[in-house]
Amino acid sequence: MIRFEDVGVRFDDRGKPVLRGVDLRVDEGELVLVVGATGSGKTTLLRCVNGLVPHFSGGTLSGRVTVDGRDTRTHRPRDLADIVGVVGQDPAAAFVTDTVEEELAYGMESLGVPGDDMRRRVEETLDLLGLAELRQRSLRTLSGGQQQRVAIGGVLAAHPRILVLDEPTSALDPVAAEEVLAALTRLVHDLGLTVLLAEHRLERVVQYADRVVVVEHGQVSSDLPAAAMATSPVSPPIVNLGRLAGWSPLPLSVRDARRAAGPIQAKLTGRTPVRVLRPAAIEGQGEPLLSARGLVVNRGRRPVLRGIDVAVRAGEVVALMGRNGSGKSTLLATACGQLPVRLGTVRAGGLDPASLRPRELLRHVGLVPQDPGLLLYAETVAAECRAADTDVRAAPGTTRGLLVLLAPDVEDSTHPRDLSEGQRLALALAVVLAGHPPLVLLDEPTRGLDYGAKTRLVASLRALAADGHGVLVATHDVELVAELADRVVVIADGELVTDGPAAAVLAGSPAFAPQVAKVMHPQPWLTVADVAAALAVS
Amino acid sequence: MNRAVHDPRLPRLLHPAAWWGWAIGLAMAASRTTNPLLLALVVAVAGYVVAARRELGAASPFGAFLRLGLFVITLRVLFQALLGSGVPGHTVLLTLPEVPLPLGSSGVRLGGPVTLEGVLVAAYDGARLAAVLACIGAANALASPRRLLRYVPATLYEVGTALVVALTYAPQLVEDAQRVRAARRLRGHAGRGPRELARLAVPVLDSALERSLDLAASMESRGYGRSVHRDARTRRRATALTLAGLCGVVAGVYGLLDGGSAPLLGLPLLVAGSTAAAASLAVGARRDPRSRYRPDPWAAPEWIVLASGLAAGGLVLVAAQRAVPGIVLQTSPAVWPTLPALPTLGLLLGLLPAWLSPMPPLRAALRASDPRHTRTQSLRYTS
Numbered sequence: 056m057i058r059f060e061d062v063g064v065r066f067d068d069r070g071k072p073v074l075r076g077v078d079l080r081v082d083e084g085e086l087v088l089v090v091g092a093t094g095s096g097k098t099t100l101l102r103c104v105n106g107l108v109p110h111f112s113g114g115t116l117s118g119r120v121t122v123d124g125r126d127t128r129t130h131r132p133r134d135l136a137d138i139v140g141v142v143g144q145d146p147a148a149a150f151v152t153d154t155v156e157e158e159l160a161y162g163m164e165s166l167g168v169p170g171d172d173m174r175r176r177v178e179e180t181l182d183l184l185g186l187a188e189l190r191q192r193s194l195r196t197l198s199g200g201q202q203q204r205v206a207i208g209g210v211l212a213a214h215p216r217i218l219v220l221d222e223p224t225s226a227l228d229p230v231a232a233e234e235v236l237a238a239l240t241r242l243v244h245d246l247g248l249t250v251l252l253a254e255h256r257l258e259r260v261v262q263y264a265d266r267v268v269v270v271e272h273g274q275v276s277s278d279l280p281a282a283a284m285a286t287s288p289v290s291p292p293i294v295n296l297g298r299l300a301g302w303s304p305l306p307l308s309v310r311d312a313r314r315a316a317g318p319i320q321a322k323l324t325g326r327t328p329v330r331v332l333r334p335a336a337i338e339g340q341g342e343p344l345l346s347a348r349g350l351v352v353n354r355g356r357r358p359v360l361r362g363i364d365v366a367v368r369a370g371e372v373v374a375l376m377g378r379n380g381s382g383k384s385t386l387l388a389t390a391c392g393q394l395p396v397r398l399g400t401v402r403a404g405g406l407d408p409a410s411l412r413p414r415e416l417l418r419h420v421g422l423v424p425q426d427p428g429l430l431l432y433a434e435t436v437a438a439e440c441r442a443a444d445t446d447v448r449a450a451p452g453t454t455r456g457l458l459v460l461l462a463p464d465v466e467d468s469t470h471p472r473d474l475s476e477g478q479r480l481a482l483a484l485a486v487v488l489a490g491h492p493p494l495v496l497l498d499e500p501t502r503g504l505d506y507g508a509k510t511r512l513v514a515s516l517r518a519l520a521a522d523g524h525g526v527l528v529a530t531h532d533v534e535l536v537a538e539l540a541d542r543v544v545v546i547a548d549g550e551l552v553t554d555g556p557a558a559a560v561l562a563g564s565p566a567f568a569p570q571v572a573k574v575m576h577p578q579p580w581l582t583v584a585d586v587a588a589a590l591a592v593s
Numbered sequence: 594m595n596r597a598v599h600d601p602r603l604p605r606l607l608h609p610a611a612w613w614g615w616a617i618g619l620a621m622a623a624s625r626t627t628n629p630l631l632l633a634l635v636v637a638v639a640g641y642v643v644a645a646r647r648e649l650g651a652a653s654p655f656g657a658f659l660r661l662g663l664f665v666i667t668l669r670v671l672f673q674a675l676l677g678s679g680v681p682g683h684t685v686l687l688t689l690p691e692v693p694l695p696l697g698s699s700g701v702r703l704g705g706p707v708t709l710e711g712v713l714v715a716a717y718d719g720a721r722l723a724a725v726l727a728c729i730g731a732a733n734a735l736a737s738p739r740r741l742l743r744y745v746p747a748t749l750y751e752v753g754t755a756l757v758v759a760l761t762y763a764p765q766l767v768e769d770a771q772r773v774r775a776a777r778r779l780r781g782h783a784g785r786g787p788r789e790l791a792r793l794a795v796p797v798l799d800s801a802l803e804r805s806l807d808l809a810a811s812m813e814s815r816g817y818g819r820s821v822h823r824d825a826r827t828r829r830r831a832t833a834l835t836l837a838g839l840c841g842v843v844a845g846v847y848g849l850l851d852g853g854s855a856p857l858l859g860l861p862l863l864v865a866g867s868t869a870a871a872a873s874l875a876v877g878a879r880r881d882p883r884s885r886y887r888p889d890p891w892a893a894p895e896w897i898v899l900a901s902g903l904a905a906g907g908l909v910l911v912a913a914q915r916a917v918p919g920i921v922l923q924t925s926p927a928v929w930p931t932l933p934a935l936p937t938l939g940l941l942l943g944l945l946p947a948w949l950s951p952m953p954p955l956r957a958a959l960r961a962s963d964p965r966h967t968r969t970q971s972l973r974y975t976s
Contacts, residue, residue: 136816149811160886165816
């Protein structure tokens, strides 16, 4: 169906090629997972399939890509629109129309599908992806998961035979991600659709794949999932657990892993994880750095937070979880005084953040927004660091020093836009930390981060907590929470649902349980590191 | 065609062109009178129909257009008071301190006496513009311009698409600016002042540019512009006809609306222009391979709405042509406005769609679910 023959891509004549020597064959009806670290060339590979590279992106493509016999050199993306459907990383950015129904029809209109067929296919697609209730809704009012399903529906309705998805679940909460993936697997099984899928959160998708393509430094190798995972530079926790325990073949799903987990569970019976919990987190002592009481906040006329009580104390890392649209970002924005409080109080370091002048605000609370790029304005990393020093009147070099600790390999002359996701996050965090705020808030920091960048982030945030900072992280990433958080706060519809120690909250809920917890159930292990530490002692 | 669509009792969205035609009729009426009572009537008619037939949950720019209108009136009066402008007047309301201008030239002054006549001329003029704005606002509230743009003829498809994209991006640009400004606060700046603005412009434009590239990629990969393989000659002919037609229509409308020009010039030009435009659409659409999803039907209710708007405009136009007293209000000496019969009747015809057009579906559903629903309650569900 898709053939890459000795394909190379370079965007810059002098620079390194983004892809080189790629030979790849994807057969009809396969679900192929593309994995690799950030910046390895996954997105470029995907965009080659429908000719966006090089027709749209520029650059030079050598070798040959054929899709269903059509050469992408002679066929522009629009000429391939009837065979290939592409869903990009940010579904909202790709919407052309403004209601669900029109968006589903848009592709078909361009392809000239007759009116009656179009009507029928829209209805079918609405049912297939569970969108019937939303058919007349405006796209901008949908939640992230709904938007993602509409974006998939929009390309599916045109009946392509190949679906290309770039990180379809990275912005979704665990339940919404499962919904989208379930819809995808159904399509593969029922319609024989060929799917090419790139994803960082392997724990969510690897079990569904027929084959895994590993992209490393622009080179591509493909293998069966279990074999590819044995050597892949990126791997989900379940595979890491399998490697640790020496299981063969490596399990990819929780079900397989549980069957193999008997011996290791027997070895660990009666042991409990040695988690280094901060005293503050255990005893709930000390003045809270952030405290919200009965907090009600509106967006427009709609109350998004409906009376929340949350506290974050010095030295603890708190994870804030909940569905897309449950009010996580609103809570963080309110804690920085960005949104007016309607009822109740919010205090950061004992002060009302909305009443603080921006310059003072920096000394009490820092927020890294969902898109860390929003904090960055300068042309180069060095200029950004200097600007941050002046912003907070810190000694020159403060921010740069922090950045070296967070991400050692960032060069001074790079434009912030050209940094990898992980490096950009590190830079934004360094900029925020320059003001020494006791309270650090992060909104969805792991979007687009590979496992390596995530591990570094966990280490930096734990170091901050050990240093006496209070850290509040809003995230969908249960694996991150398992490794990072002392305490988990779950909110739904703007109300507090759960507030408790991470181990108890995560292990207790099927939606939020990390993979290791599911495998080791009923034993209370959350991460591979916990298990490894316990095994090392015994 | 489904016969039920002829019945105004079937809840559905009306064809956007019908609403826009209706609003143009009202605007035409407003543009030909300076009588504040008639102008107020135009605004009231537009407002009532909007209140009765706006779809729930749709954006309602009507209020914003009203405010814009008030602003126009205020501005107009202020300038008149400050600068004067050759309007002869004897009733001096107050005298502002006059600033002597070095040139001492003709007609231009700063400050000085403010006359009732001058203020009235300015206010009536402003009110006329405000009423036209209200009509546009009503059309926007009843049928979003985006829906109207779906019916841009194939010949102008690219232009239409560009407009749709612009319509999406303007509000998103505002959102982006707000986000960037909020983020600026996190860096310890208030985000105000010219230097800050310059700083903010770069990230805002950056993200806007990035977003448009994303959108373009998405449109490209979904087949936009795919099969328009019309030969160059047909396309050129269609474009030329379209442009000629549009010019004709514009000139004709101007001729009709501008009381100063020869009345007989307007109508023939309008007819000729419309014919040319229609021909161009036929030529252009003949080989258009695109299809349209669920096109709105054009049935009896559409005709009724369009006719009521055009009747309103037409009757006022006729009255103006015949110089019916009270259409153009005398300002020197100032008189109390009255309501002349013919134009009033015409404008009231414009009110008919409030009953004779179909209810929008969501609004109908809400009403069906609970007949006692008041307007405020319904607002709570939609906002």
